[in-house]
Amino acid sequence: MSLVVLFPVGKETSADTYLTFCNLNNPDTEAEQWYPPDWLDKYGQRVVGYLGPGGLIWNGVPFPEPAGGEAARADGVLSATVEWPDEA
Amino acid sequence: MIGLGLNLGLGLGAQGGGGAWSPSSLGASLLAFWDAEATSSLTLAGSLVTTWTDTKGSYAQTQATSGFKPAYSATSFNGRPGLTPDGTDDYLGLESQPFGSSFEIWALVDQTALVADTGVRALVGIGGSLSASRVTLQRAVASGVNRAQLNIGTGGGSVAVTHPTLDFSGRHVIRAVIGPTEANLYGDGVSAGAATAAVPSLGTTRTRLFATTSTVAGNFWQGGANAVLITQMLDAGQATNLTNFLKTRGGIA
Numbered sequence: 001m002s003l004v005v006l007f008p009v010g011k012e013t014s015a016d017t018y019l020t021f022c023n024l025n026n027p028d029t030e031a032e033q034w035y036p037p038d039w040l041d042k043y044g045q046r047v048v049g050y051l052g053p054g055g056l057i058w059n060g061v062p063f064p065e066p067a068g069g070e071a072a073r074a075d076g077v078l079s080a081t082v083e084w085p086d087e088a
Numbered sequence: 089m090i091g092l093g094l095n096l097g098l099g100l101g102a103q104g105g106g107g108a109w110s111p112s113s114l115g116a117s118l119l120a121f122w123d124a125e126a127t128s129s130l131t132l133a134g135s136l137v138t139t140w141t142d143t144k145g146s147y148a149q150t151q152a153t154s155g156f157k158p159a160y161s162a163t164s165f166n167g168r169p170g171l172t173p174d175g176t177d178d179y180l181g182l183e184s185q186p187f188g189s190s191f192e193i194w195a196l197v198d199q200t201a202l203v204a205d206t207g208v209r210a211l212v213g214i215g216g217s218l219s220a221s222r223v224t225l226q227r228a229v230a231s232g233v234n235r236a237q238l239n240i241g242t243g244g245g246s247v248a249v250t251h252p253t254l255d256f257s258g259r260h261v262i263r264a265v266i267g268p269t270e271a272n273l274y275g276d277g278v279s280a281g282a283a284t285a286a287v288p289s290l291g292t293t294r295t296r297l298f299a300t301t302s303t304v305a306g307n308f309w310q311g312g313a314n315a316v317l318i319t320q321m322l323d324a325g326q327a328t329n330l331t332n333f334l335k336t337r338g339g340i341a
Contacts, residue, residue: 002155002174028133031154039177039304049155049177057159058134082176087219087302 003050005076006041014075015046021072022051027058042085050078109329111317112144117326119187120145120318122297124160124169125337135159137171140180140297149180149297156305158298165198165314166259166339175201175209175310179299185214185292192319193225193264196334198312199256203229208237209309211262212316213301216291219246222301223290225264227256227309238264238273243289249273251280261334267321276340277331314338 007015022034035049049055050073052065111121120142123129131139136157141148151157158173158180173179193212201209206229215222220241228237234256238249254260254275263274270283294301297316298309314337322330335341 002176002178004176026154028136028154028157030133030138031157032152033154035153035155047177056154058136060135060161084306085304087300087306 002056003052003054003078003080004082005048005050005073006079006082007046007048007076009044011075012046014073015048018073018076019048021066021068022048025051025066025069027056027063040085042083047082048073048076054080109333111330111333113329114319114322114326117320117322118144118317119191119320120147120316122149122316124165124171124314127169130160132160133157135161137180140171145186147182147184147186147295149182149295151178151180165196165312168314168337170198170312170314172312173298173309175308177305177308179305179308180297181299181305182295183293185290185295187214187295187318189266189288189290190268190321191266192317192322193223193262193266194315194317194319194330194334195225195262195313196259196315196338197262197309198259198314199227199234200258200311201227201234203232203234205229205310208307210296210300210307211298211309211313212264213294213296213299214290214318215241215301216293217301217303218291220244221289221291223264223266223288224300224307225262226307236260236262236273236275238266238271240266240271240286240288241290242287247271247284247286249280249284249286251275253280254278259338259340261331261338261340263327263331265321274327274331276335277328 053062056063164170212225224239236251273280299305
């Protein structure tokens with residue numbers, strides 16, 4: 001499982017800030033985006049993939065978290081699991 | 089003295105890609121072959137998979153979002169090439185369904201989700217966005233054991249075929265037969281039993297690897313994959329050859 005950052009309900013702006021940080025520091029420069037801006041877990045929490053070791057393996061090596069990452073995700077919680085919504 | 093060695097090369101058995109038989113021997117019966125050992129079929133960003141193109145029909149399974157890309161390694165599948173989706177959110181997708189409503193799905197995979205993880209994990213999804221309009225080959229947990237399962241949409245609902253004996257943990261060859269009126273499931277060449285009546289009613293929206301075909305991808309596969317194939321309905325001989333080919337590749341007894 002990959003690590004993700006879960007942002008509690010009400011912290012959507014913080015989630016957007018972290019996603020912007022990830023998009024700017026993503027080594028996969030050909031990708032359209034690091035993560036979608038609207039993925040929610042079953043509790044309505046915003047989910048953003050973690051840009052760091054345990055979240056991204058780049059060229060076979062755990063990707064070190066870029067400077068500023070910890071601050072950018074301060075309102076979120078690192079998690080090894082996600083409870084996605086049940087399919088409608 | 090001159091030694092004259094003659095090698096007549098009469099091996100007829102499947103030898104995991106190194107002998108005479110390979111999936112291409114299926115001819116027109118082979119519809120798609122996503123092969124991790126065909127390095128030219130993979131487009132990578134670092135070691136992440138952006139595109140996996142099948143070597144028969146050129147159907148490209150893609151992923152444009154970094155966080156959703158499976159990892160590729162030349163040695164991750166028992167020392168052989170493989171893709172490893174993370175089980176959290178990784179998948180590949182093709183926004184079309186060119187295989188019709190009757191076909192077979194084959195896969196050489198390494199299933200690593202534990203039985204304590206009781207959610208369904210999809211390996212291959214084909215069809216529409218609803219369970220009544222798609223086929224999903226998946227891992228489920230039944231009575232505390234990992235099982236291979238095939239879910240077939242029939243229009244008004246769905247029919248599930250669960251392999252009753254294969255412990256779907258680790259490396260296995262899985263074969264799902266979706267016929268026009270009945271379905272079956274095979275694990276390492278062993279049938280799940282008598283065929284199950286099911287008339288598939290499949291949409292044409294998409295084909296996904298490692299997730300369902302729901303509008304928002306879900307039920308993500310956890311484990312590795314070396315090969316995924318789509319074929320027409322195979323005869324017994326073809327099925328035996330393909331089973332043996334994949335078992336040899338996977339180091340499966």
